[in-house]
Amino acid sequence: MAEHTFFGLLPPQATEIAKGVDDLFIFITAISVFFFLLVIGLMLSFARKYRAEKNPVPTDIHENLPLEILWTAIPTLILGVIFVWGFIVYKDMSAAPGSAYEIRAIGKQWLWKFQYDHGASTVGELYVPARQPVKIILTSDDVLHSLFIPDFRVKKDAVPGMYTSLWFRADEPGEHVIYCAEYCGTNHSGMLGKVIVMEPGKFEEWRSGKLDATATSNGENVPLDIQGKALTEKFGCVACHSTNGSVMVGPSFKGLYGKTETLSDNSKIVVDDAYIRESIIEPQAKVVLGFDPVMATYKGLVKEEDINAIIAYLQTLK
Amino acid sequence: MTQSGAAHGDNYLNHEKGIKSWLTTVDHKRIGVMYLFTVLAFFLVGGIFALLVRLELFSPGHTIVGPQTYNQFFSYHGTIMVFMVIIPLIPSTFGNFILPMHLGAKDVAFPRLNLLSYYLYIGGAFLAASTMAFKGIDSGWTFYAPLSLQSRASTTLVLTGAFIMGFSGIITALNFITTTHKLRAKGLTWDRLPLFIWAMYATNIIQILATPVLALTLLLLVAERVLGIGFFDPTLGGDPVLFQHFFWFYSHPAVYIMILPAMGIINEVIPVFSRKTIFSYKAMAAAIFGIAIVAFVVWGHHMFASGQSDTASFLFSLITKLVGVATGIKVFAWLATMYKGSIRFNAPMLWAMAFIFVFTVGGLTGIYLSTIATDIHLTDTYFVVAHFHYTMVGGAITGFMAGIHYWFPKIFGKMYKEGPAAVACALVFIGFNLTFFPQFIAGSRGMPRRYYDYAPEFTYLNQLSTIGSFMVAIGFVVTAIYLFQAMRNGAKAPANPWGSATLEWRTASPPPHDNFSTDPVVTAGPYDYSSIKV
Amino acid sequence: MAEVAVHGHHHHAHHFESSEHEFVSCKQGMWLFLLQEVLFFSPLFVAYAIFRSLYPGAFMEGHQYLDWRMGGLNTLVLISSSLSMALAVSGAQRSQTKRTVIGLSLTLFFALCFLVVKYFEYSHKLHLGISTAGFFSLPGIHDPKTPLFFSLYFVMTGLHGIHVIGGMIAIIWVLRRARRNEFNAQYNTPVEMVGLYWHFVDLVWIYLFPMLYLVG
Amino acid sequence: MGHSADPGSTKHEHFILPDKLAFKIFFLLIVGTILTVAAAQIHIGIFNFPLAMLIASIKAYLVMSYFMGLKFDLLENKIYFLGSLLFVLIFIVLTASDLLFREVGSNNPDFIRKFEGPTSGLVAPVEPVGHE
Structure with a gap:
């Protein structure tokens, strides 16, 4: 991972645009530090030089037009320069080049889902080719979210009922974190993701289906319960269900499989494969007593094989 | 000049006795004092929520509470601090107490409406705060559309509370504008008004123009939750970004409602303690009005990354640059006022200098956020949190502290001790910078705001910030101690302890019931200290 | 404020110089209140402007279900109430108490007529299934945004209706004081203030009628 | 006894609306309403709405200046009431500068068609693309 830029004040620069934004950031910082030192320096020196003991008789000054014109014109000029420079950089940021490879991103309460043109869809992992413009078309299924990739200096809200878009061209392969930057409820801070930048050749391989999009990166024959564990982390289950017995937003997974639970309507059921499957697809159907029906549905996101893997994993948590 | 003898015994505090006389008073001074204690009580509650938020963020993941409770903490911290503390903080406390006296009037234009606005404030505030006993609030102080519509918390109740509080602000603004127009003392022409009155006048214009829009926006949210009107609900065909426009059309002018009165106080304090007329x-008056007008045309800079059209972002970014120019004029003019003055470092002056330091940082970081290119990266991160705390806490709260130390002798008739005041100012100043400067760095490195759990790389910065927040809390506790102690048995305050030239210092401290035994006649400017010896 | 003595002679509040000074201040306070009311209605006009330019089809389809004759009748009713209020105010300024009482009563009557017409309009629509977007159940709607038009219709006319009710309460309060012969040429501030508020309510309806009922 | 500095702002003759003028204004308002309804019948497309607003504004002017006496009132009251319209205009124009100028958004029909309809709202929620 490239190290942070500008004395660690900014995340690594992973795109050309990021370098442009950082140059502007550094320019504004220079201007700000200069004016800060000017104002505070003047204030402290005046305070020292003209304190009551040293300067008992104040001189009566009402105004000084040339000085006033000066300290109005110079800031206006500097802010004008910053605005024009900012606009030039923003023009590149806002308009995606025609040849951009389009991926659809859907924000959903507490996970990101990405859909590719060849039909595959991944949760939380955005696979993109290096050195090629990629355009993300954003929308949301429930509330406002915001796709924020610090290393690319891009951010755009995912608004339900509307399409917004952002674009970037990653320089080299690597992994970059994705945050949700618009407050979206209980697990807003758990709605993370990863941009996986691949060499164009490897990306084509992945795209044509050789690598299974949802398998964990180390290949096929991973035991079912291990896959299940990875899925509970990727889908954000462990953000609300603990695995050590402690009660969080949802009931704990520890010792859940085969346990008799009392539901909110005081009826009793045994936690079996059918109940787990139903609670993933229709969480509000049977809510355990004492818990809020906060969980959103995973219908259309979780495949049958994923549910089997999760059930296998839950069976191991005694 | 000063008439302290006549009203020695009888003043507005002991004019009538008993709690009933306070609760049904129409004396603008008593209403100002009641507001003072009520607003400071809510400041304490909001502060406690702030400390809880900082405690939870001391370490990544679970520290003291779960994510849902944390979301309620920062929602209450925001709602209480914005609607119940910092909007009424200066206009309803010093505005009520000082504005009529600055004008040489006996009271505000509509005294009974003034009392009504106090009870509207109390009613709305308790209704909103009562949600703590029910299901709380979990959609931040911004109540953004789809989330606040689906939230199962008692959002409708807090929206109604904020709706009622809005009218308290409107009526106060209406009262003060009419008072400034119609009840000025003889000889007090518009160019002899103290700049605090200009700042209050501009604030009232903003309040009376912007608060109704908030009132209806909150009403529409309630109608959305109850009647499903679908303006902002995407499932019924509405547009959540439209809500953001309605919300920020009020909320950006609102930040000027918070900062302009503080600027007004600094305009009063610096000339008095530099013994020099304002530069x-x-x-300065034009800059105040410039800010007030520009306040209404820049709200879109809160929405650069919200899916707003590039045309709108371009317009809002361009106009926002003007605010920087107007603020620059004021800061440079304050420095020019100190130039060649004869400066005394009493507590109000220390807070005024702290204001200039902190407000300059706040203003300069605004440049990053008004430029679209850098704002895309920085918006909705802790950079923004640090920016608005530097301008709001650094600006309005520090301005309020300068004001309370400046007018404390006039309001309570007692002097506080300078030693503890300097210590408290230093504590709050250092603690404040320790709390919020690390957040600039966390924000620019990409830590999003309103995060319950953050990446381990931000741990060190958050720990610094938490330590700083407790320092600020201690600083305010020290302030409260020596001020309450001074209230009970401080030294008797003279009529004009600081040698100021504005009208409120011509009468006794604390002032008599009718403010002035004989009506003041204004012959000179508000900062003409030639005839006043210190 | 104004301590009213029994025999109708009004003492202005102690912090005003004269009752003339007090009247001018009250009027400015009222105009500021009306300024705030304009801004209070403004988000609805913004929503109208935005939704109408985004979804013209919905407005075309939606307004056919509004009966412009009822809207027109209401406009005439409110204009007449403005006239009767204006005559009541000029009556109070000329110390003609009987005319003030009649004027105010007529205004009250017209306001009631307005609400009755509104009641029929609303009940007819709700019966058909036309309501705000959330509970909209009218069959045969083509444009998906038409429920939004009716949401706008109900919110705008509803908020206006609440202001009409508020106005009626104020008129009743002034009417009772007028009947106790408290107003004359020297002191008629409450009548003028309520008059200003009532004309404002009529002003808003003058805009609402063409905007909602007569979508061209 | 506080008294105002510039007496001009308190002394002004008390405007009393003559009855004859009141009925004249009332008559003009009735004519205005009839005109509004008539104007709506003639379909001139885009100009219908501005025309309706023009007639309504004339009626509003009559009510404001005569019934409310703004014409004979102090300048500051005129500035306040009419000044508020400036801020409503700012509100409408700048909000429209966003919602009506979005190239990617809910009101961009060709964009929607390219992606088989929006994911939520009245149109059916999105079905996963291709083999899921």
């Missing part, structure tokens, strides 16, 4: 009075 370029006309330009």
Whole structure:
């Protein structure tokens, strides 16, 4: 991972645009530090030089037009320069080049889902080719979210009922974190993701289906319960269900499989494969007593094989 | 000049006795004092929520509470601090107490409406705060559309509370504008008004123009939750970004409702303690009005990354640059006022200098956020949190502290001790910078705001910030101690302890019931200290 | 404020110089209140402007279900109430108490007529299934945004209706004081203030009628 | 006894609306309403709405200046009431500068068609693309 830029004040620069934004950031910082030192320096020196003991008789000054014109014109000029420079950089940021490879991103309460043109869809992992413009078309299924990739200096809200878009061209392969930057409820801070930048050749391989999009990166024959564990982390289950017995937003997974639970309507059921499957697809159907029906549905996101893997994993948590 | 003898015994505090006389008073001074204690009580509650938020963020993941409770903490911290503390903080406390006296009037234009606005404030505030006993609130103080519509918390109740509080602000603004127009003392022409009155006048214009829009926006949210009107609900065909426009059309002018009165206080304090008239009075008044007008045309800079059209972002970014120019004029003019003055470092002056330091940082970081290119990266991160705390806490709260130390002798008739005041100012100043400067760095490195759990790389910065927040809390506790102690048995305050030239210092401290035994006649400017010896 | 003595002679509040000074201040306070009311209605006009330019089809389809004759009748009713209020105010300024009482009563009557017409309009629509977007159940709607038009219709006319009710309460309060012969040429501030508020309510309806009922 | 500095702002003759003028204004308002309804019948497309607003504004002017006496009132009251319209205009124009100028958004029909309809709202929620 490239190290942070500008004395660690900014995340690594992973795109050309990021370098442009950082140059502007550094320019504004220079201007700000200069004016800060000017104002505070003047204030402290005046305070020292003209304190009551040293300067008992104040001189009566009402105004000084040339000085006033000066300290109005110079800031206006500097802010004008910053605005024009900012606009030039923003023009590149806002308009995606025609040849951009389009991926659809859907924000959903507490996970990101990405859909590719060849039909595959991944949760939380955005696979993109290096050195090629990629355009993300954003929308949301429930509330406002915001796709924020610090290393690319891009951010755009995912608004339900509307399409917004952002674009970037990653320089080299690597992994970059994705945050949700618009407050979206209980697990807003758990709605993370990863941009996986691949060499164009490897990306084509992945795209044509050789690598299974949802398998964990180390290949096929991973035991079912291990896959299940990875899925509970990727889908954000462990953000609300603990695995050590402690009660969080949802009931704990520890010792859940085969346990008799009392539901909110005081009826009793045994936690079996059918109940787990139903609670993933229709969480509000049977809510355990004492818990809020906060969980959103995973219908259309979780495949049958994923549910089997999760059930296998839950069976191991005694 | 001063008339302290006549009203020695009888003043507004002991004019009538008993709690009933306070609760049904129409004396603007008593209403100002009641507001003072009520607003400070809510400041304490909001502060406690702030400390809880900082405690939870001391370490990544679970520290003291779960994510849902944390979301309620920062929602209450925001709602209480914005609607119940910092909007009424200066206009309803010092505005009520000082504005009529600055004008040489006996009271505000509509005294009974003034009392009504106090009870509207109390009613709305308790209704909103009562949600703590029910299901709380979990959609931040911004109540953004789809989330606040689906939230199962008692959002409708807090929206109604904020709706009622809005009218308290409107009526106060209406009262003060009419008072400034119609009840000025003889000889007090518009160019002899103290700049605090200009700042209050501009604040009232903003309040009376912007608060109704908030009132209806909150009403529409309630109608959305109850009647499903679908303006902002995407599932019924509405547009959540439209809500953001309605919300920020009020909320950006609101930040000027918070900062302009503080600027007004600094305009009063610096000349008095530099013994020099304010530098370029006309330009300062013009800058205040410039800010007030520009306040209404820049709200879109809160929405650069919200899916707003590039045309709108371009317009809002361009106009927002003007605010920087107007603020620059004021800061440079304050420095020019100190130039060649004879400066005394009493507590109000220390807070005024702290204001200049902190407000300059706040203003300069605004440049990053008004430029679209850098704002895309920085918006909705802790950079923004640090920016608005530097301008709001650094600006309005520090301005309020300068004001309370400046007018404390006039309001309570007692002097506080300078030693503890300097210590408290230093504590709050250092603690404040320790709390919020690390957040600039966390924000620019990409830590999003309103995060319950953050990446381990931000741990060190958050720990610094938490330590700083407790330092600020201690600083305010020290302030409360020596001020309450001074209230009970401080030394008797003279009529004009600081040698100020504005009208409120011509009468006794604390002032008599009718403010002035004989009506003041204004013959000179508000900062003309030639005839006043210190 | 104004301590009213029994025999109708009004003492202005102690912090005003004269009752003339007090009247001018009250009027400015009222105009500021009306300024705030304009801004209070403004988000609805913004929503109208935005939704109408985004979804013209919905407005075309939606307004056919509004009966412009009822809207027109209401406009005439409110204009007449403005006239009767204006005559009541000029009556109070000329110390003609009987005319003030009649004027105010007529205004009250017209306001009631307005609400009755509104009641029929609303009940007819709700019966058909036309309501705000959330509970909209009218069959045969083509444009998906038409429920939004009716949401706008109900919110705008509803908020206006609440202001009409508020106005009626104020008129009743002034009417009772007028009947106790408290107003004359020297002191008629409450009548003028309520008059200003009532004309404002009529002003808003003058805009609402063409905007909602007569979508061209 | 506080008294105002510039007496001009308190002394002004008390405007009393003559009855004859009141009925004249009332008559003009009735004519205005009839005109509004008539104007709506003639379909001139885009100009219908501005025309309706023009007639309504004339009626509003009559009510404001005569019934409310703004014409004979102090300048500051005129500035306040009419000044508020400036801020409503700012509100409408700048909000429209966003919602009506979005190239990617809910009101961009060709964009929607390219992606088989929006994911939520009245149109059916999105079905996963291709083999899921």
